[in-house]
Amino acid sequence: xxxxxxxxxxxxxxxxxxxxxxxxxxxxxxxxxxxxxxxxxxxxxxxxxxxxxxxxxxxxxxxxxxxxxxxxxxxxxxxxxxxxxxxxxxxxxxxxxxxxxxxxxxxxxxxxxxxxxxxxxxxxxxxxxxxxxxxxxxxxxxxxxxxxxxxxxxxxxxxxxxxxxxxxxxxxxxxxxxxxxxxxxxxxxxxxxxxxxxxxxxxxxxxxxxx
Amino acid sequence: xxxxxxxxxxxxxxxxxxxxxxxxxxxxxxxxxxxxxxxxxxxxxxxxxxxxxxxxxxxxxxxxxxxxxxxxxxxxxxxxxxxxxxxxxxxxxxxxxxxxxxxxxxxxxxxxxxxxxxxxxxxxxxxxxxxxxxxxxxxxxxxxxxxxxxxxxxxxxxxxxxxxxxxxxxxxxxxxxxxxxxxxxxxxxxxxxxxxxxxxxxxxxxxxxxx
DNA sequence: ATGATTAATGACTAACCAGTCATTAAGAGA
DNA sequence: TCTCTTAATGACTGGTTAGTCATTAATCAT
Numbered sequence: 277x278x279x280x281x282x283x284x285x286x287x288x289x290x291x292x293x294x295x296x297x298x299x300x301x302x303x304x305x306x307x308x309x310x311x312x313x314x315x316x317x318x319x320x321x322x323x324x325x326x327x328x329x330x331x332x333x334x335x336x337x338x339x340x341x342x343x344x345x346x347x348x349x350x351x352x353x354x355x356x357x358x359x360x361x362x363x364x365x366x367x368x369x370x371x372x373x374x375x376x377x378x379x380x381x382x383x384x385x386x387x388x389x390x391x392x393x394x395x396x397x398x399x400x401x402x403x404x405x406x407x408x409x410x411x412x413x414x415x416x417x418x419x420x421x422x423x424x425x426x427x428x429x430x431x432x433x434x435x436x437x438x439x440x441x442x443x444x445x446x447x448x449x450x451x452x453x454x455x456x457x458x459x460x461x462x463x464x465x466x467x468x469x470x471x472x473x474x475x476x477x478x479x480x481x482x483x484x485x486x487x
Numbered sequence: 488x489x490x491x492x493x494x495x496x497x498x499x500x501x502x503x504x505x506x507x508x509x510x511x512x513x514x515x516x517x518x519x520x521x522x523x524x525x526x527x528x529x530x531x532x533x534x535x536x537x538x539x540x541x542x543x544x545x546x547x548x549x550x551x552x553x554x555x556x557x558x559x560x561x562x563x564x565x566x567x568x569x570x571x572x573x574x575x576x577x578x579x580x581x582x583x584x585x586x587x588x589x590x591x592x593x594x595x596x597x598x599x600x601x602x603x604x605x606x607x608x609x610x611x612x613x614x615x616x617x618x619x620x621x622x623x624x625x626x627x628x629x630x631x632x633x634x635x636x637x638x639x640x641x642x643x644x645x646x647x648x649x650x651x652x653x654x655x656x657x658x659x660x661x662x663x664x665x666x667x668x669x670x671x672x673x674x675x676x677x678x679x680x681x682x683x684x685x686x687x688x689x690x691x692x693x694x695x696x697x698x
Numbered sequence: 699a700t701g702a703t704t705a706a707t708g709a710c711t712a713a714c715c716a717g718t719c720a721t722t723a724a725g726a727g728a
Numbered sequence: 729t730c731t732c733t734t735a736a737t738g739a740c741t742g743g744t745t746a747g748t749c750a751t752t753a754a755t756c757a758t
Contacts, residue, residue, distance in 0.1 A: 284705050284754055305602060307518035311746065321707045326747065391516060391602030393664045400664060408665070432679025438671070439680055442657035443650060449660070450649070453604045453611060454619070460649070468643025469650055476687035495724055495735050522716060532737045537717065 290328050290338070293318045297339045302384035306336055306392045336392070337399055340385065347382055348407050355414040362422030363478070366470055370418070370440070374466045378447040386448045412437050422477075431477045443469045501539050501549075504529045508550045513595035517547055517603045547603075548610055551596065558593055559618050566625040573633030574689070577681055581629070581651075585677045589658035597659045623648050633688075642688045654680045 296317035300309045311332055315322040329335040354369050377383060393400045415437035422428035433439055447462040454460070507528035511520045522543055526533040540546040565580050588594060604611045626648035633639035644650055658673040665671070 286705065289705090305518075305606075307516075308606070310744095322746090323708065323748080324706050327705075330747095332746065387601055387605075389664060390598055390660060394598075395515075395519075401668065404665060404669065432676070432683055436676040436679055438657060438661070438676060439654060439683070442653040442680075445660060446649060446653035446656050449601060449656060453600060454615060457612065458615065458620075465643070465647040465649060468647055469653075472643055472650070472684065472687040476683040497735070500735090521714090533716090534718080534738065535736050538735075541717095543716065 289318075289320065289324065291342075293320060293325055293328060293335070294339055294342045297335050298343055298381075298384075301336065301339060301388060302381065306388065311335075333396070337396070337402075340388070340399060341402070343382060343385060344403070344407055348410060352410060352414065355417070362418050362425070362427060363474060365418050366440075366474065370415075371466060371470055374441075374444045374447075375463050377444060378451050378462050383448045383451060386445070387452050411441070415440055427479060428477045429479050433473070433477060440473065500529075500531065500535070502553075504531060504536055504539060504546070505550055505553050508546050509554060509592075509595075512547065512550060512599060513592065517599065522546075544607070548607075548613075551599070551610060551614070554593060554596060555614070555618055559621060563621060563625065566628070573629050573636070573638060574685060576629050577651075577685065581626075582677060582681055585652075585655045585658075586674050588655060589662050589673050594659045594662060597656070598663050622652070626651055638690060639688045640690050644684070644688060651684065 293314065297309075297314045299317060300314045303309075309332075311325060312322055314335070315325045318325070325335070329338060351373060354373070355365075358365055358369060360368060389400070389403060393403075416434075419428065419433050419437060419440075423430060423434065443466055447460070447466065450460050451462065504525065508520075508525045511525045511528060514520075520543075522536060523533050525546070526536045529536070536546070540549060562584060565584070566576075569576055569580060571579060600611070600614060604614075627645075630639065630644050630648060630651075634641060634645065654677055658671070658677065661671050662673065
């Protein structure tokens with residue numbers, strides 16, 4: 277009956293607290309999240325939390341780091357190890373990724389970045405270095421590969437790989453803001469987007485396909 | 488030397504306060520904005536502010552309404568009064584609009600909507616009714632017009648006019664989060680986007696043009 | 699066993715801030 | 729000029745919360 281009040285598991289604590297904090301920040305954003313609430317979710321006292329994280333802000337940054345790293349690593353390996361043609365990569369792994377993100381909990385990071393980024397320049401810098409610039413250069417590689425082997429023509433995508441990502445971002449924002457009231461079939465939209473892009477940039481060997 | 492402490496200009500006050508609040512909310516977001524600060528910016532006491540706006544939240548909503556309404560009205564008139572072909576409209580007024588928004592102060596509203604929307608369902612609903620759904624249906628009209636007169640083929644844009652807007656949203660988010668450190672030529676990107684879209688959806692009478 | 703070490707607690711405080719209200723003075727009317 | 733209405737003030741309060749610290753109890757070393 278008397279649950280052990282003290283557990284003493286120094287190694288696990290930070291990860292447990294970070295996970296709880298992720299939940300809390302995701303639900304409420306930075307300001308509205310109470311440190312007490314994070315501690316309670318982690319089954320830990322506030323004092324202990326402050327033993328591992330000096331301030332609320334440091335905790336916030338730890339959350340971002342912890343949950344972004346794995347995603348980026350996964351994407352990079354996928355890109356680099358793939359032997360698919362550029363088109364096949366866009367229709368396959370890239371589309372999968374694009375469909376997955378707006379449904380994953382990680383979408384919340386976008387909200388946090390937009391909402392809190394301007395107040396935390398170092399966090400934004402971290403995000404840039406570890407996520408955005410790497411993601412964009414991976415996409416550029418794919419596109420250039422397609423151009424080199426003659427299957428894609430030169431297009432705006434060469435200068436702006438962002439255009440591949442913008443509907444993904446849009447899906448995320450939509451799902452955060454409107455999804456509950458105004459469902460959007462993001463999977464279909466993203467498929468349509470890839471179809472359109474490919475129709476625009478493929479050299480005309482054949483000119484069929486896609487709705 | 489003794490500036491008049493009391494000015495008594497009942498009619499101007501609400502607009503002055505809303506303008507000050509827009510600045511403050513834009514800089515700091517909702518939670519971090521102090522009502523005292525808004526009052527100071529408006530050159531007014533906090534007590535007076537509470538004479539015109541019952542709560543901070545009501546003030547926030549007034550800000551959104553005040554700054555969104557004119558934009559939407561402008562866009563709607565433009566769409567409805569235009570006699571241009573679908574392609575000309577996309578390359579002209581629509582592209583202008585798309586270029587303008589990410590540079591205007593109104594872009595901040597997107598940040599506020601993403602950050603605070605989930606906590607303010609009625610505000611989100613207002614935004615939907617007055618901005619998003621109207622904007623989308625205007626775009627749908629344009630696209631259908633192009634399809635009807637045979638210049639566009641059926642495409643993903645028929646189901647997802649959002650695809651036209653996603654790079655605009657992307658530009659806004661980029662400019663909020665990264666612009667200071669990593670400039671993006673949003674004008675060029677948006678031009679490239681329209682070029683690609685048109686290449687994808689135009690029926691092949693001619694198949695030349697655009698980089 | 700027994701002290702030494704340190705993970706963990708939670709009551710406390712110092713600061714902050716949305717919203718109130720008793721008071722002041724500007725302008726309107728007579 | 730005097731009175732009445734109301735725009736405008738700003739000190740105050742009640743509630744909230746990030747961060748602290750004196751204390752407690754697991755675990756470890758001997």
